[in-house]
Amino acid sequence: MAKLRVHELAKELGITSKDLLAYLKEKGEFVKAASSTIEAPIVRQVREDLGNKAEANPAKDKEKTSTPKPASSPKTSVPSPKPTPASTVTEAKSKPAETKPGIPTPGPTPARPAPKPGMPGPRRPAPKPPKPGSPEPPKATAPKPASPAPRPSAPRPGPRPGGPRPGNNPYASTQGMPRPGGGAGPRPPRGRGGQGQGQGSSGGRGSRPNPGMMPGSASFTRDSAPARGGGQGQRGGNGGGRGRGGGNRSGGAPGVQQMPGAFAGPPRGGRGGTRGSAPGAFGRGGGPRGGKGRKSKRAKRQEFEEQSAPAIGGVSIPRGNGQEVRIRQGASLADFADKINVNPAALVTVLFHLGEMATATQSLDQGTFEALGAELGYQISVVSPEDEDRELLESFDIDLDAEERSDADSLMPRPPVVTVMGHVDHGKTKLLDAIRSTDVVESEHGGITQHIGAYQVKVDHDGTPRAVTFIDTPGHEAFTAMRARGTKVTDIAILVVAADDGVMPQTVEAINHAQAADVPIVVAVNKVDKEEANPDKIRGQLTEYGLVPEEYGGDVMFVDVSAKNRQGMPELLEAVLLTADAALDLSANPNTEARGVAIEANLDRGRGAVATMLVERGTLHVGDAVVVGSAHGRVRAMFDENGRNVEEATPSRPVQVLGLTSVPRAGDSFLVASDDRTARQIADKRAAAERQAQLAARRGTTLEDFNRMLEEGKVDTLNLIIKGDVSGAVEALEDSLLKIDVGEDVQLRVIHRGVGAVTQNDVNLATVDNAVIIAFNVRPAERVQELANSEGVEIKYYTVIYRALEDIEQAMKGMLKPIYEDIDQGSAEIRQVFRSGKFGNIAGSIVRKGTIKRGAKARLVRDGVVLADNLTIESLRREKDDVTEVREGFECGITLGFKDIREGDVIETWEIVEKARD
Numbered sequence: 001m002a003k004l005r006v007h008e009l010a011k012e013l014g015i016t017s018k019d020l021l022a023y024l025k026e027k028g029e030f031v032k033a034a035s036s037t038i039e040a041p042i043v044r045q046v047r048e049d050l051g052n053k054a055e056a057n058p059a060k061d062k063e064k065t066s067t068p069k070p071a072s073s074p075k076t077s078v079p080s081p082k083p084t085p086a087s088t089v090t091e092a093k094s095k096p097a098e099t100k101p102g103i104p105t106p107g108p109t110p111a112r113p114a115p116k117p118g119m120p121g122p123r124r125p126a127p128k129p130p131k132p133g134s135p136e137p138p139k140a141t142a143p144k145p146a147s148p149a150p151r152p153s154a155p156r157p158g159p160r161p162g163g164p165r166p167g168n169n170p171y172a173s174t175q176g177m178p179r180p181g182g183g184a185g186p187r188p189p190r191g192r193g194g195q196g197q198g199q200g201s202s203g204g205r206g207s208r209p210n211p212g213m214m215p216g217s218a219s220f221t222r223d224s225a226p227a228r229g230g231g232q233g234q235r236g237g238n239g240g241g242r243g244r245g246g247g248n249r250s251g252g253a254p255g256v257q258q259m260p261g262a263f264a265g266p267p268r269g270g271r272g273g274t275r276g277s278a279p280g281a282f283g284r285g286g287g288p289r290g291g292k293g294r295k296s297k298r299a300k301r302q303e304f305e306e307q308s309a310p311a312i313g314g315v316s317i318p319r320g321n322g323q324e325v326r327i328r329q330g331a332s333l334a335d336f337a338d339k340i341n342v343n344p345a346a347l348v349t350v351l352f353h354l355g356e357m358a359t360a361t362q363s364l365d366q367g368t369f370e371a372l373g374a375e376l377g378y379q380i381s382v383v384s385p386e387d388e389d390r391e392l393l394e395s396f397d398i399d400l401d402a403e404e405r406s407d408a409d410s411l412m413p414r415p416p417v418v419t420v421m422g423h424v425d426h427g428k429t430k431l432l433d434a435i436r437s438t439d440v441v442e443s444e445h446g447g448i449t450q451h452i453g454a455y456q457v458k459v460d461h462d463g464t465p466r467a468v469t470f471i472d473t474p475g476h477e478a479f480t481a482m483r484a485r486g487t488k489v490t491d492i493a494i495l496v497v498a499a500d501d502g503v504m505p506q507t508v509e510a511i512n513h514a515q516a517a518d519v520p521i522v523v524a525v526n527k528v529d530k531e532e533a534n535p536d537k538i539r540g541q542l543t544e545y546g547l548v549p550e551e552y553g554g555d556v557m558f559v560d561v562s563a564k565n566r567q568g569m570p571e572l573l574e575a576v577l578l579t580a581d582a583a584l585d586l587s588a589n590p591n592t593e594a595r596g597v598a599i600e601a602n603l604d605r606g607r608g609a610v611a612t613m614l615v616e617r618g619t620l621h622v623g624d625a626v627v628v629g630s631a632h633g634r635v636r637a638m639f640d641e642n643g644r645n646v647e648e649a650t651p652s653r654p655v656q657v658l659g660l661t662s663v664p665r666a667g668d669s670f671l672v673a674s675d676d677r678t679a680r681q682i683a684d685k686r687a688a689a690e691r692q693a694q695l696a697a698r699r700g701t702t703l704e705d706f707n708r709m710l711e712e713g714k715v716d717t718l719n720l721i722i723k724g725d726v727s728g729a730v731e732a733l734e735d736s737l738l739k740i741d742v743g744e745d746v747q748l749r750v751i752h753r754g755v756g757a758v759t760q761n762d763v764n765l766a767t768v769d770n771a772v773i774i775a776f777n778v779r780p781a782e783r784v785q786e787l788a789n790s791e792g793v794e795i796k797y798y799t800v801i802y803r804a805l806e807d808i809e810q811a812m813k814g815m816l817k818p819i820y821e822d823i824d825q826g827s828a829e830i831r832q833v834f835r836s837g838k839f840g841n842i843a844g845s846i847v848r849k850g851t852i853k854r855g856a857k858a859r860l861v862r863d864g865v866v867l868a869d870n871l872t873i874e875s876l877r878r879e880k881d882d883v884t885e886v887r888e889g890f891e892c893g894i895t896l897g898f899k900d901i902r903e904g905d906v907i908e909t910w911e912i913v914e915k916a917r918d
């Protein structure tokens with residue numbers, strides 16, 4: 001059967017194609033143009049909705065036309081669907097009916113569909129407040145948007161995050177979008193909303209912490225009942241409740257109201273939102289359409305609004321109306337508070353009442369945010385940094401995924417990009433030099449070798465010259481650093497193993513890194529010129545690590561080389577190309593704007609910011625406007641590894657680029673923007689996002705995190721990196737750790753172990769694999785602790801094995817208890833002692849360090865000896881006033897409840913804080 005086109009159906013229904021398109025869009029159907037076809041089930045449903053509407057609901061139409069709307073333009077939104085109480089007070093009051101692009105004008109057309117059961121109105125996040133004075137028929141509570149994302153007017157390509165509706169037929173059911181398990185389907189459960197979502201049951205809200213299940217929630221419910229009024233009913237014990245559709249509408253009609261009629265305007269997401277927004281909240285007696293008169297409705301709304309502001313646990317938080325709040329992964333309550341403009345402390349309280357405790361700055365998971373958002377009337381979308389960046393680029397009309405797809409037709413082979421890794425002194429640097437010297441082109445043209453971080457050599461492969469790009473930073477530091485940043489530039493790893501030595505710790509490390517990144521390995525068995533060289537031993541050893549030589553029946557190519565004598569280089573390059581051809585499909589579209597990665601960057605006194613960029617796709621030209629991470633600029637000049645000027649760089653070509661306004665980081669990706677301004681704007685936005693991310697809570701894993709995640713059932717494997725002072729200790733520790741058995745549910749995995757200080761590399765690896773680093777009798781190398789802190793990686797220091805075992809075991813059992821530590825707060829020197837009958841001896845003091853706080857624990861020190869411990873700052877005065885704290889440099893009067901005080905004594909105070917165990 002031929003599919004109907006939009007204009008045909010519109011004609012049939014007596015409306016314009018534009019209206020129909022808008023209507024379809026509102027329903028989440030992305031239909032492009034009047035000439036687009038519509039799937040049969042949709043047609044059926046639209047006919048039902050729009051066709052029937054006129055006859056079915058004349059009253060509504062009448063009401064609508066007679067309604068003195070504040071905004072009478074036909075464009076102005078359709079009778080607001082949102083009767084819902086969900087809107088914030090302010091919004092409801094202040095926002096006039098907004099003009100809603102994309103909403104078909106009902107106008108005179110009779111085509112207002114009856115509220116349609118089961119119309120999930122899948123995607124409109126933006127809730128629309130009821131227009132003041134716009135007496136709506138009790139239209140549905142907002143159906144829950146299945147997706148937080150695109151507004152109807154934003155024709156974003158790509159699947160909606162909410163996921164496809166089943167069968168592409170949103171109208172299919174008479175019930176509201178049944179989702180498996182009654183849950184919110186693929187989309188993260190949004191608490192709030194249930195209302196109107198017609199989900200019938202909210203039971204399946206997935207795994208997010210359900211406040212109702214949490215301790216204290218019962219009392220919360222009770223406590224807040226008076227405040228929340230109507231909504232309360234809905235929550236009905238949150239499992240099934242929370243106002244989610246079914247709860248309040250007597251059974252069969254869930255969803256009935258949520259579809260505010262086709263032309264009734266988009267059922268905006270969440271609007272139903274606030275708890276209690278469901279019809280029942282208004283005392284509609286559960287009748288799905290209990291259409292009340294205007295007055296009653298207003299009264300109800302007012303009532304609701306009064307109830308909805310002051311709320312939880314005594315804190316007053318302006319309620320959202322289902323609007324989307326986007327927060328970064330790992331964000332904290334403070335971040336969320338910032339977005340919705342409330343005091344973080346208030347959110348701490350609300351969360352507490354939801355049964356969860358967190359500090360304002362602690363990083364929270366998605367589920368917790370969603371629960372909280374639901375509670376407050378916001379639809380929370382947690383976005384990863386990658387998504388965030390993707391969206392940022394999309395806002396500049398740059399769609400990397402689409403580019404990739406469109407590249408598919410113009411792919412050309414590109415050279416492999418190779419990284420050389422291996423143990424210290426096994427010859428990585430020498431090998432890179434030797435390979436470089438094989439470059440036929442270089443030897444022809446001369447040029448002065450420049451170490452720019454990467455170079456390309458041309459080799460003769462079966463009579464054809466082929467290029468291979470080498471990352472010129474030996475070792476896996478650069479490799480993991482980039483990987484930690486989500487960048488993968490290496491196609492193939494050459495593992496260098498000295499034939500006179502054998503497999504060493506860093507050899508294993510390199511294997512781990514390459515394998516973790518899914519990068520094929522070619523083994524260069526080096527130093528075969530040495531007498532004691534035993535290449536076969538290397539082959540045998542590496543077999544144990546899963547690298548089985550081809551000659552042993554495996555699939556890894558081993559090449560014997562002597563970097564020193566520059567022997568075996570052609571064979572090695574040959575092996576690289578063969579491996580690339582066999583295992584990888586290396587291609588890119590050279591005929592487009594360049595994208596790639598910065599692999600090295602520095603500030604040169606004379607030349608400014610200099611970055612070596614590896615082109616991954618397209619061609620980079622001198623003059624291009626580029627943005628690299630949060631740096632930008634125009635390519636002023638480019639040089640190759642021989643210091644020669646180049647005008648353009650094709651895929652896999654590394655070039656040194658001048659012209660950036662600031663120094664990017666290694667691993668930052670770059671792209672060519674349409675103009676300088678765009679490049680700058682993207683860079684600025686990224687810089688802002690970075691700053692935010694830095695402010696946001698740390699992301700790594702700590703044993704305490706692990707504990708929590710374990711409780712939440714999120715993890716079952718604790719990844720560890722063990723570093724120690726001697727290999728015996730490391731082995732002993734690993735052995736003992738692996739013997740810890742806390743049952744099958746929790747596994748321990750040592751992803752890396754080694755002797756020596758904790759290095760940047762360890763931290764990078766821990767970042768990537770969410771591992772905790774166990775440092776036994778070793779400390780971090782310089783600046784590594786800083787890196788660990790910034791990456792949120794926990795390094796646990798131990799000097800006694802059993803302490804480490806104890807901690808890990810506790811963590812694995814999910815029983816890690818916090819430990820407390822005394823932290824010095826401040827100290828004051830007694831300058832004069834005042835006797836006071838009333839207060840005892842008062843120490844006239846000056847605060848020498850930190851802050852002295854009333855109530856703090858204190859000790860009295862005389863001549864370096866603690867005279868009395870466990871005292872308390874009983875009173876604290878500045879002049880005549882009682883104060884709670886006095887800062888460094890200020891004088892104050894202190895009573896300690898201890899008589900023997902003298903001039904010159906020092907009062908030290910401390911506080912007890914929870915501390916990570918070590």
Ligand SMILES: Nc1nc2c(ncn2[C@@H]2O[C@H](COP(=O)(O)OP(=O)(O)OP(=O)(O)O)[C@@H](O)[C@H]2O)c(=O)[nH]1
Pocket residue numbers: 422423424425426427428429430431474475526527528529530561562563564565
């Ligand atoms: N005999 C012999 N010596 C070699 C060979 N390759 C490297 N060497 C020597 O081994 C030592 C280490 O070589 P490098 O290239 O610096 O080793 P590396 O792996 O880069 O070392 P790090 O940079 O410290 O990690 C140097 O003294 C080299 O001269 C070789 O093929 N044969």
